[in-house]
Amino acid sequence: MTADKNPDLAAEAAENRKARLRGMIFQAGPLIALVLLMAYLSFASENFLTFDNLSNVARQSAFVAILAVGQTYVILTGGIDLSVAAISALAASIAAVLLTQPLVLFGMDFGYVPVPLAVLIGLCVGIVAGGLNGWLISRFQIPDFIATLGTMTAFRGAALLVTDGLPVPSFNAGRQLPEWLIWLGGGQIFGVPVSALIALVCALAGWYVLRFTTLGRAIYAVGGNRAAAHSAGISIARTKIMTYAISGLLAAIAGIILVGRLNSANALMAEGEELRSIASVVIGGTNLFGGEGGVWGSIIGAAIIGVLGNGLNLLDVSPFWQRIAQGVVIVVVVIFDQWRRRTMTRV
Amino acid sequence: MEEYEILLKLDRIEKRFPGVLALKSISLDVRAGEVQVLLGENGAGKSTLMKILAGEHEPTGGTIEVAGRRVSGLTPTLATELGIGLVHQELSLVPALSVTENIFLGRMPTGAFGRIDWKKAHADARHALEALGVAIDPTAEVRTLEVAEQQLIEITRALERGPRILLLDEPTSALSDSERSRLFDVIRLLKQRGHGIIYISHHLSEIPMIADRVTVLRDGIVVDTLPAAEADEETVISLMVGRQLAEQFPKRTVTLGSPALAAEHLAAGHALKDLSFTLHRGEILGVYGLMGAGQAEIAGALFGLQPARAGTISVNGAPVHFRSSADAIAAGLGLLSRDRRQSLVPMQPIGPNISLSWLAGKSLLSRLDLPREREESTRYVADLRIRPASTTHNLFFYSGGNQQKVILARWMSSGASILIFDEPTRGIDVGAKAEVFAVMSRLVAEGASILMISSELNELIGMADRVLVLRGGRISAELPRAEITQENLLRYAS
Known part of the structure; x- marks a missing residue:
């Protein structure tokens, strides 16, 4: 467009519409990528677009998706939670031990813990472990990365202590894992995996809190501009602790569901999943520096990772190449995201 | 030629x-x-x-x-x-x-x-x-x-x-x-x-x-x-x-009311050593000083952002002790900080930036009042002539003057009656300046009090009822409206 054809109002409005449309396409980028990926796979492999296969992908992705919801919260505040998978393992180990073995503390035998209490304790472990992350970060002013790197190792250690380094339930276990827990992990309702439904519920709750509560606003404010949040009277420490506690709770939920799916827990389960959860969040368009993004993007991010892995399996790509493909996807998506931010930026 | x-x-x-x-x-x-x-x-x-x-x-x-x-x-x-x-x-x-x-x-x-x-x-x-x-x-x-x-x-x-x-x-x-x-x-x-x-x-x-x-x-x-x-x-x-400015400084004289904010022997940071003042309802109290004279520390100390080393602060006659800005906001204070970037969440639109001050002191689990947020942001966009007149664009895309208006709207909506304006016109243009001054006049006419910390001589002369001049962290002069001149301000400041 040249300057001597000075844009009149109609052209201006049309331009604005175009810009808005472009903005929407940018926003929907991850979703479009997922649809294209799935479209390609449906042509490339006849086994891909079957109900069984898709429900299988959903079941497998549910774990990372739940972690990604909590990770989204943390990343929105400008933090990062490397300890999510370790919290999952710790909470799952504790819950599994309590579910299958009599509780022995300091040499005293308390007998079997009631099943609901065992699960509740597992969830509380997640909240406390996450809260501990937030407290360390805000109380001692240490970088999120370092704090959660440290607790990641420590939580794994704690999980090893709890399980004695053995899979739970072990062969001499007295009690079996409850049927409903196995149903949560592996069961389905009308063919839809229960775990995927739980992930969906977690995402819905996560979206609601971000959108409609003071905490949600505080999270965006702290991540968007710490100083502004502080001077507007928002407690950074409380926001951080809450955020990490939520991440911990979701990690515990994911961990306990995983116990159901695997019918077993061990201290080293879900290793590396923290990185997949971070990748999901980033692929979903949440700004790694905080303040921008949301839960749904992360769910789509988790789905992209899940579908990609599944698709490459169906296409008989070797697992080695799969890893390379996943890495490439992460980097390419972030390149695209950076480019999007640049073109949307006016200085 | x-x-x-x-x-x-x-x-x-x-x-x-x-x-x-x-x-x-x-x-x-x-x-x-x-x-x-x-x-x-x-x-x-x-x-x-x-x-x-x-x-x-x-x-x-x-x-x-x-x-x-x-x-x-x-x-x-x-x-x-x-x-x-x-x-x-x-x-x-x-x-x-x-x-x-x-x-x-x-x-x-x-x-x-x-x-x-x-x-x-x-x-x-x-x-x-x-x-x-x-x-x-x-x-x-x-x-x-x-x-x-x-x-x-x-x-x-x-x-x-x-x-x-x-x-x-x-x-x-x-x-x-x-x-x-x-x-x-x-x-x-x-x-x-x-x-x-x-x-x-x-x-x-x-x-x-x-x-x-x-x-x-x-x-x-x-x-x-x-x-x-x-x-x-x-x-x-x-x-x-593109229009004649009606009046650069739309100063209105307001009858002063009871004391709203007072400080006794306030000291903070390195530079501010001893500051005592009483700000009355309906008053614009100016503070002037050369760079490093202590004026940069005042806002933080009064607003609970930075602990005071010594001195007491009282609001409406009662002594207060602010442990954080949330306490200050609850007591009816509002702060326009000298660096705008310290006050804005750039990747959010106007609404969340206005309602940020409502969150202070609220339980994190409480629900947001989104209808009120929509209503107030629309109202302030019209009222303060914020441009572009959009409630969906992120604040990042707004000019400095319009960003400043959004922060004004934040404190107007939170009902703050004691306002600390730290360099309220820094880096904003002439038109927006006049608009900020008009809002200040309106606020004091409605019974608010403004502490106006500024290094712009003209705006102090134009807007303040009284000016405290700082030198070396202490008050060197208190000038009533009639005596606020460039010469006096500079003489007592240096």
Whole structure:
């Protein structure tokens, strides 16, 4: 467009519409990528677009998706939670031990813990472990990365202590894992995996809190501009602790569901999943520096990772190449995201 | 007509960003040996134009000619090669590096095997600084220096690349009067040597000091270019805002009420040693001081952002102790901080930025009042004439003046009745300034009190009922309205 054809109002409005449309396409980028990926796979492999296969992908992705919801919260505040998978393992180990073995503390035998209490304790472990992350970060002013790197190792250690380094339930276990827990992990309702439904519920709750509560606003404010949040009277420490506690709770939920799916827990389960959860969040368009993004993007991010892995399996790509493909996807998506931010930026 | 050598010629430059037309059609030329002052309200397109010339943005239309040759695909490197040097509005130095390293960033003189020749580097840096009449140790780390010194280093760096055309984007915003006159001496020197200079400023008083020609931008077009002699303040302002400003300082006299905010022997930070004052309902109490006189610490100490070292604060006659800004907000205080960027969440639209102050002291689990947020943001956009009048664009896309209005709206909506305005017009344009002042008058008429900390003499004279002058962290004078003059303010401050 040249300057001597000075844009009149109609052209201006049309331009604005175009810009808005472009903005929407940018926003929907991850979703479009997922649809294209799935479209390609449906042509490339006849086994891909079957109900069984898709429900299988959903079941497998549910774990990372739940972690990604909590990770989204943390990343929105400008933090990062490397300890999510370790919290999952710790909470799952504790819950599994309590579910299958009599509780022995300091040499005293308390007998079997009631099943609901065992699960509740597992969830509380997640909240406390996450809260501990937030407290360390805000109380001692240490970088999120370092704090959660440290607790990641420590939580794994704690999980090893709890399980004695053995899979739970072990062969001499007295009690079996409850049927409903196995149903949560592996069961389905009308063919839809229960775990995927739980992930969906977690995402819905996560979206609601971000959108409609003071905490949600505080999270965006702290991540968007710490100083502004502080001077507007928002407690950074409380926001951080809450955020990490939520991440911990979701990690515990994911961990306990995983116990159901695997019918077993061990201290080293879900290793590396923290990185997949971070990748999901980033692929979903949440700004790694905080303040921008949301839960749904992360769910789509988790789905992209899940579908990609599944698709490459169906296409008989070797697992080695799969890893390379996943890495490439992460980097390419972030390149695209950076480019999007640049073109949307006016200085 | 005299013949001039045209160094730079812009013809119908257009720059379009997604959803925003920043520059519609900019045509201007820069002659050798002139200082062209570029004026315009915030958002008129000055900074965008500078970035295009420096090769940081690509125009979406129009042509650029440098020394008669048409240039396309301008990049920062190419711009430097063509002799275009830009001094940024925001500091762009590397704080952890030395002065020398910053001046020669990316171009350090090297000896054999690419080793940096430190001796030569420091000597060259010292030489360059001396040419500006600046006594700064080239080996000092930049972060240890004052903002004004950093600004001078920024200018030195641009000059060191030998530009023929120098673009200065508000270079004096952080400088004191003496530093400014030193900079002007350097500019005059460059002029004599045949450089062409584009100088952006908000200080209309600088036009007679330095300008040869004045170009006024408004809404992305050049409104007029006129010789400095014809560019008196009134003409320029009306060109900038496109309407006659009814009144720059719409001061209303309000009968004073009971004490709203009082401090006794307040001390905070390093600079503020002893401050006592009583701010009454309906009053605008000004605070003036030269850089480092302690005025920068006041807002933080009163608002609970920074612990006071000594002294007491009372609100409405009752002593208070603010442990955080949430306490201060609960007591009815509001803060417009001196650095706007400290107050805004740039990647959020107007609504969340206004309602941020409502969150203070609320349980994190409470529900947001989204209908009220929508309603109030629409109302304040209309009420304060916030432009663009959109409640969906992120605040990032707004000009400084409009961002400031959003922060005003934040405190108006939170019902704050004691307002601390720390440099309320810093970096905003004339039109927005008048609007901010109008809001201040309205607020005090409605029974609020304003503590106005400012380094702008004119606005204190225009708006304050009383001014406290600070010197060395203590009050050196208290001037009633009749005695607030430039002479008095400067005399007691220095």
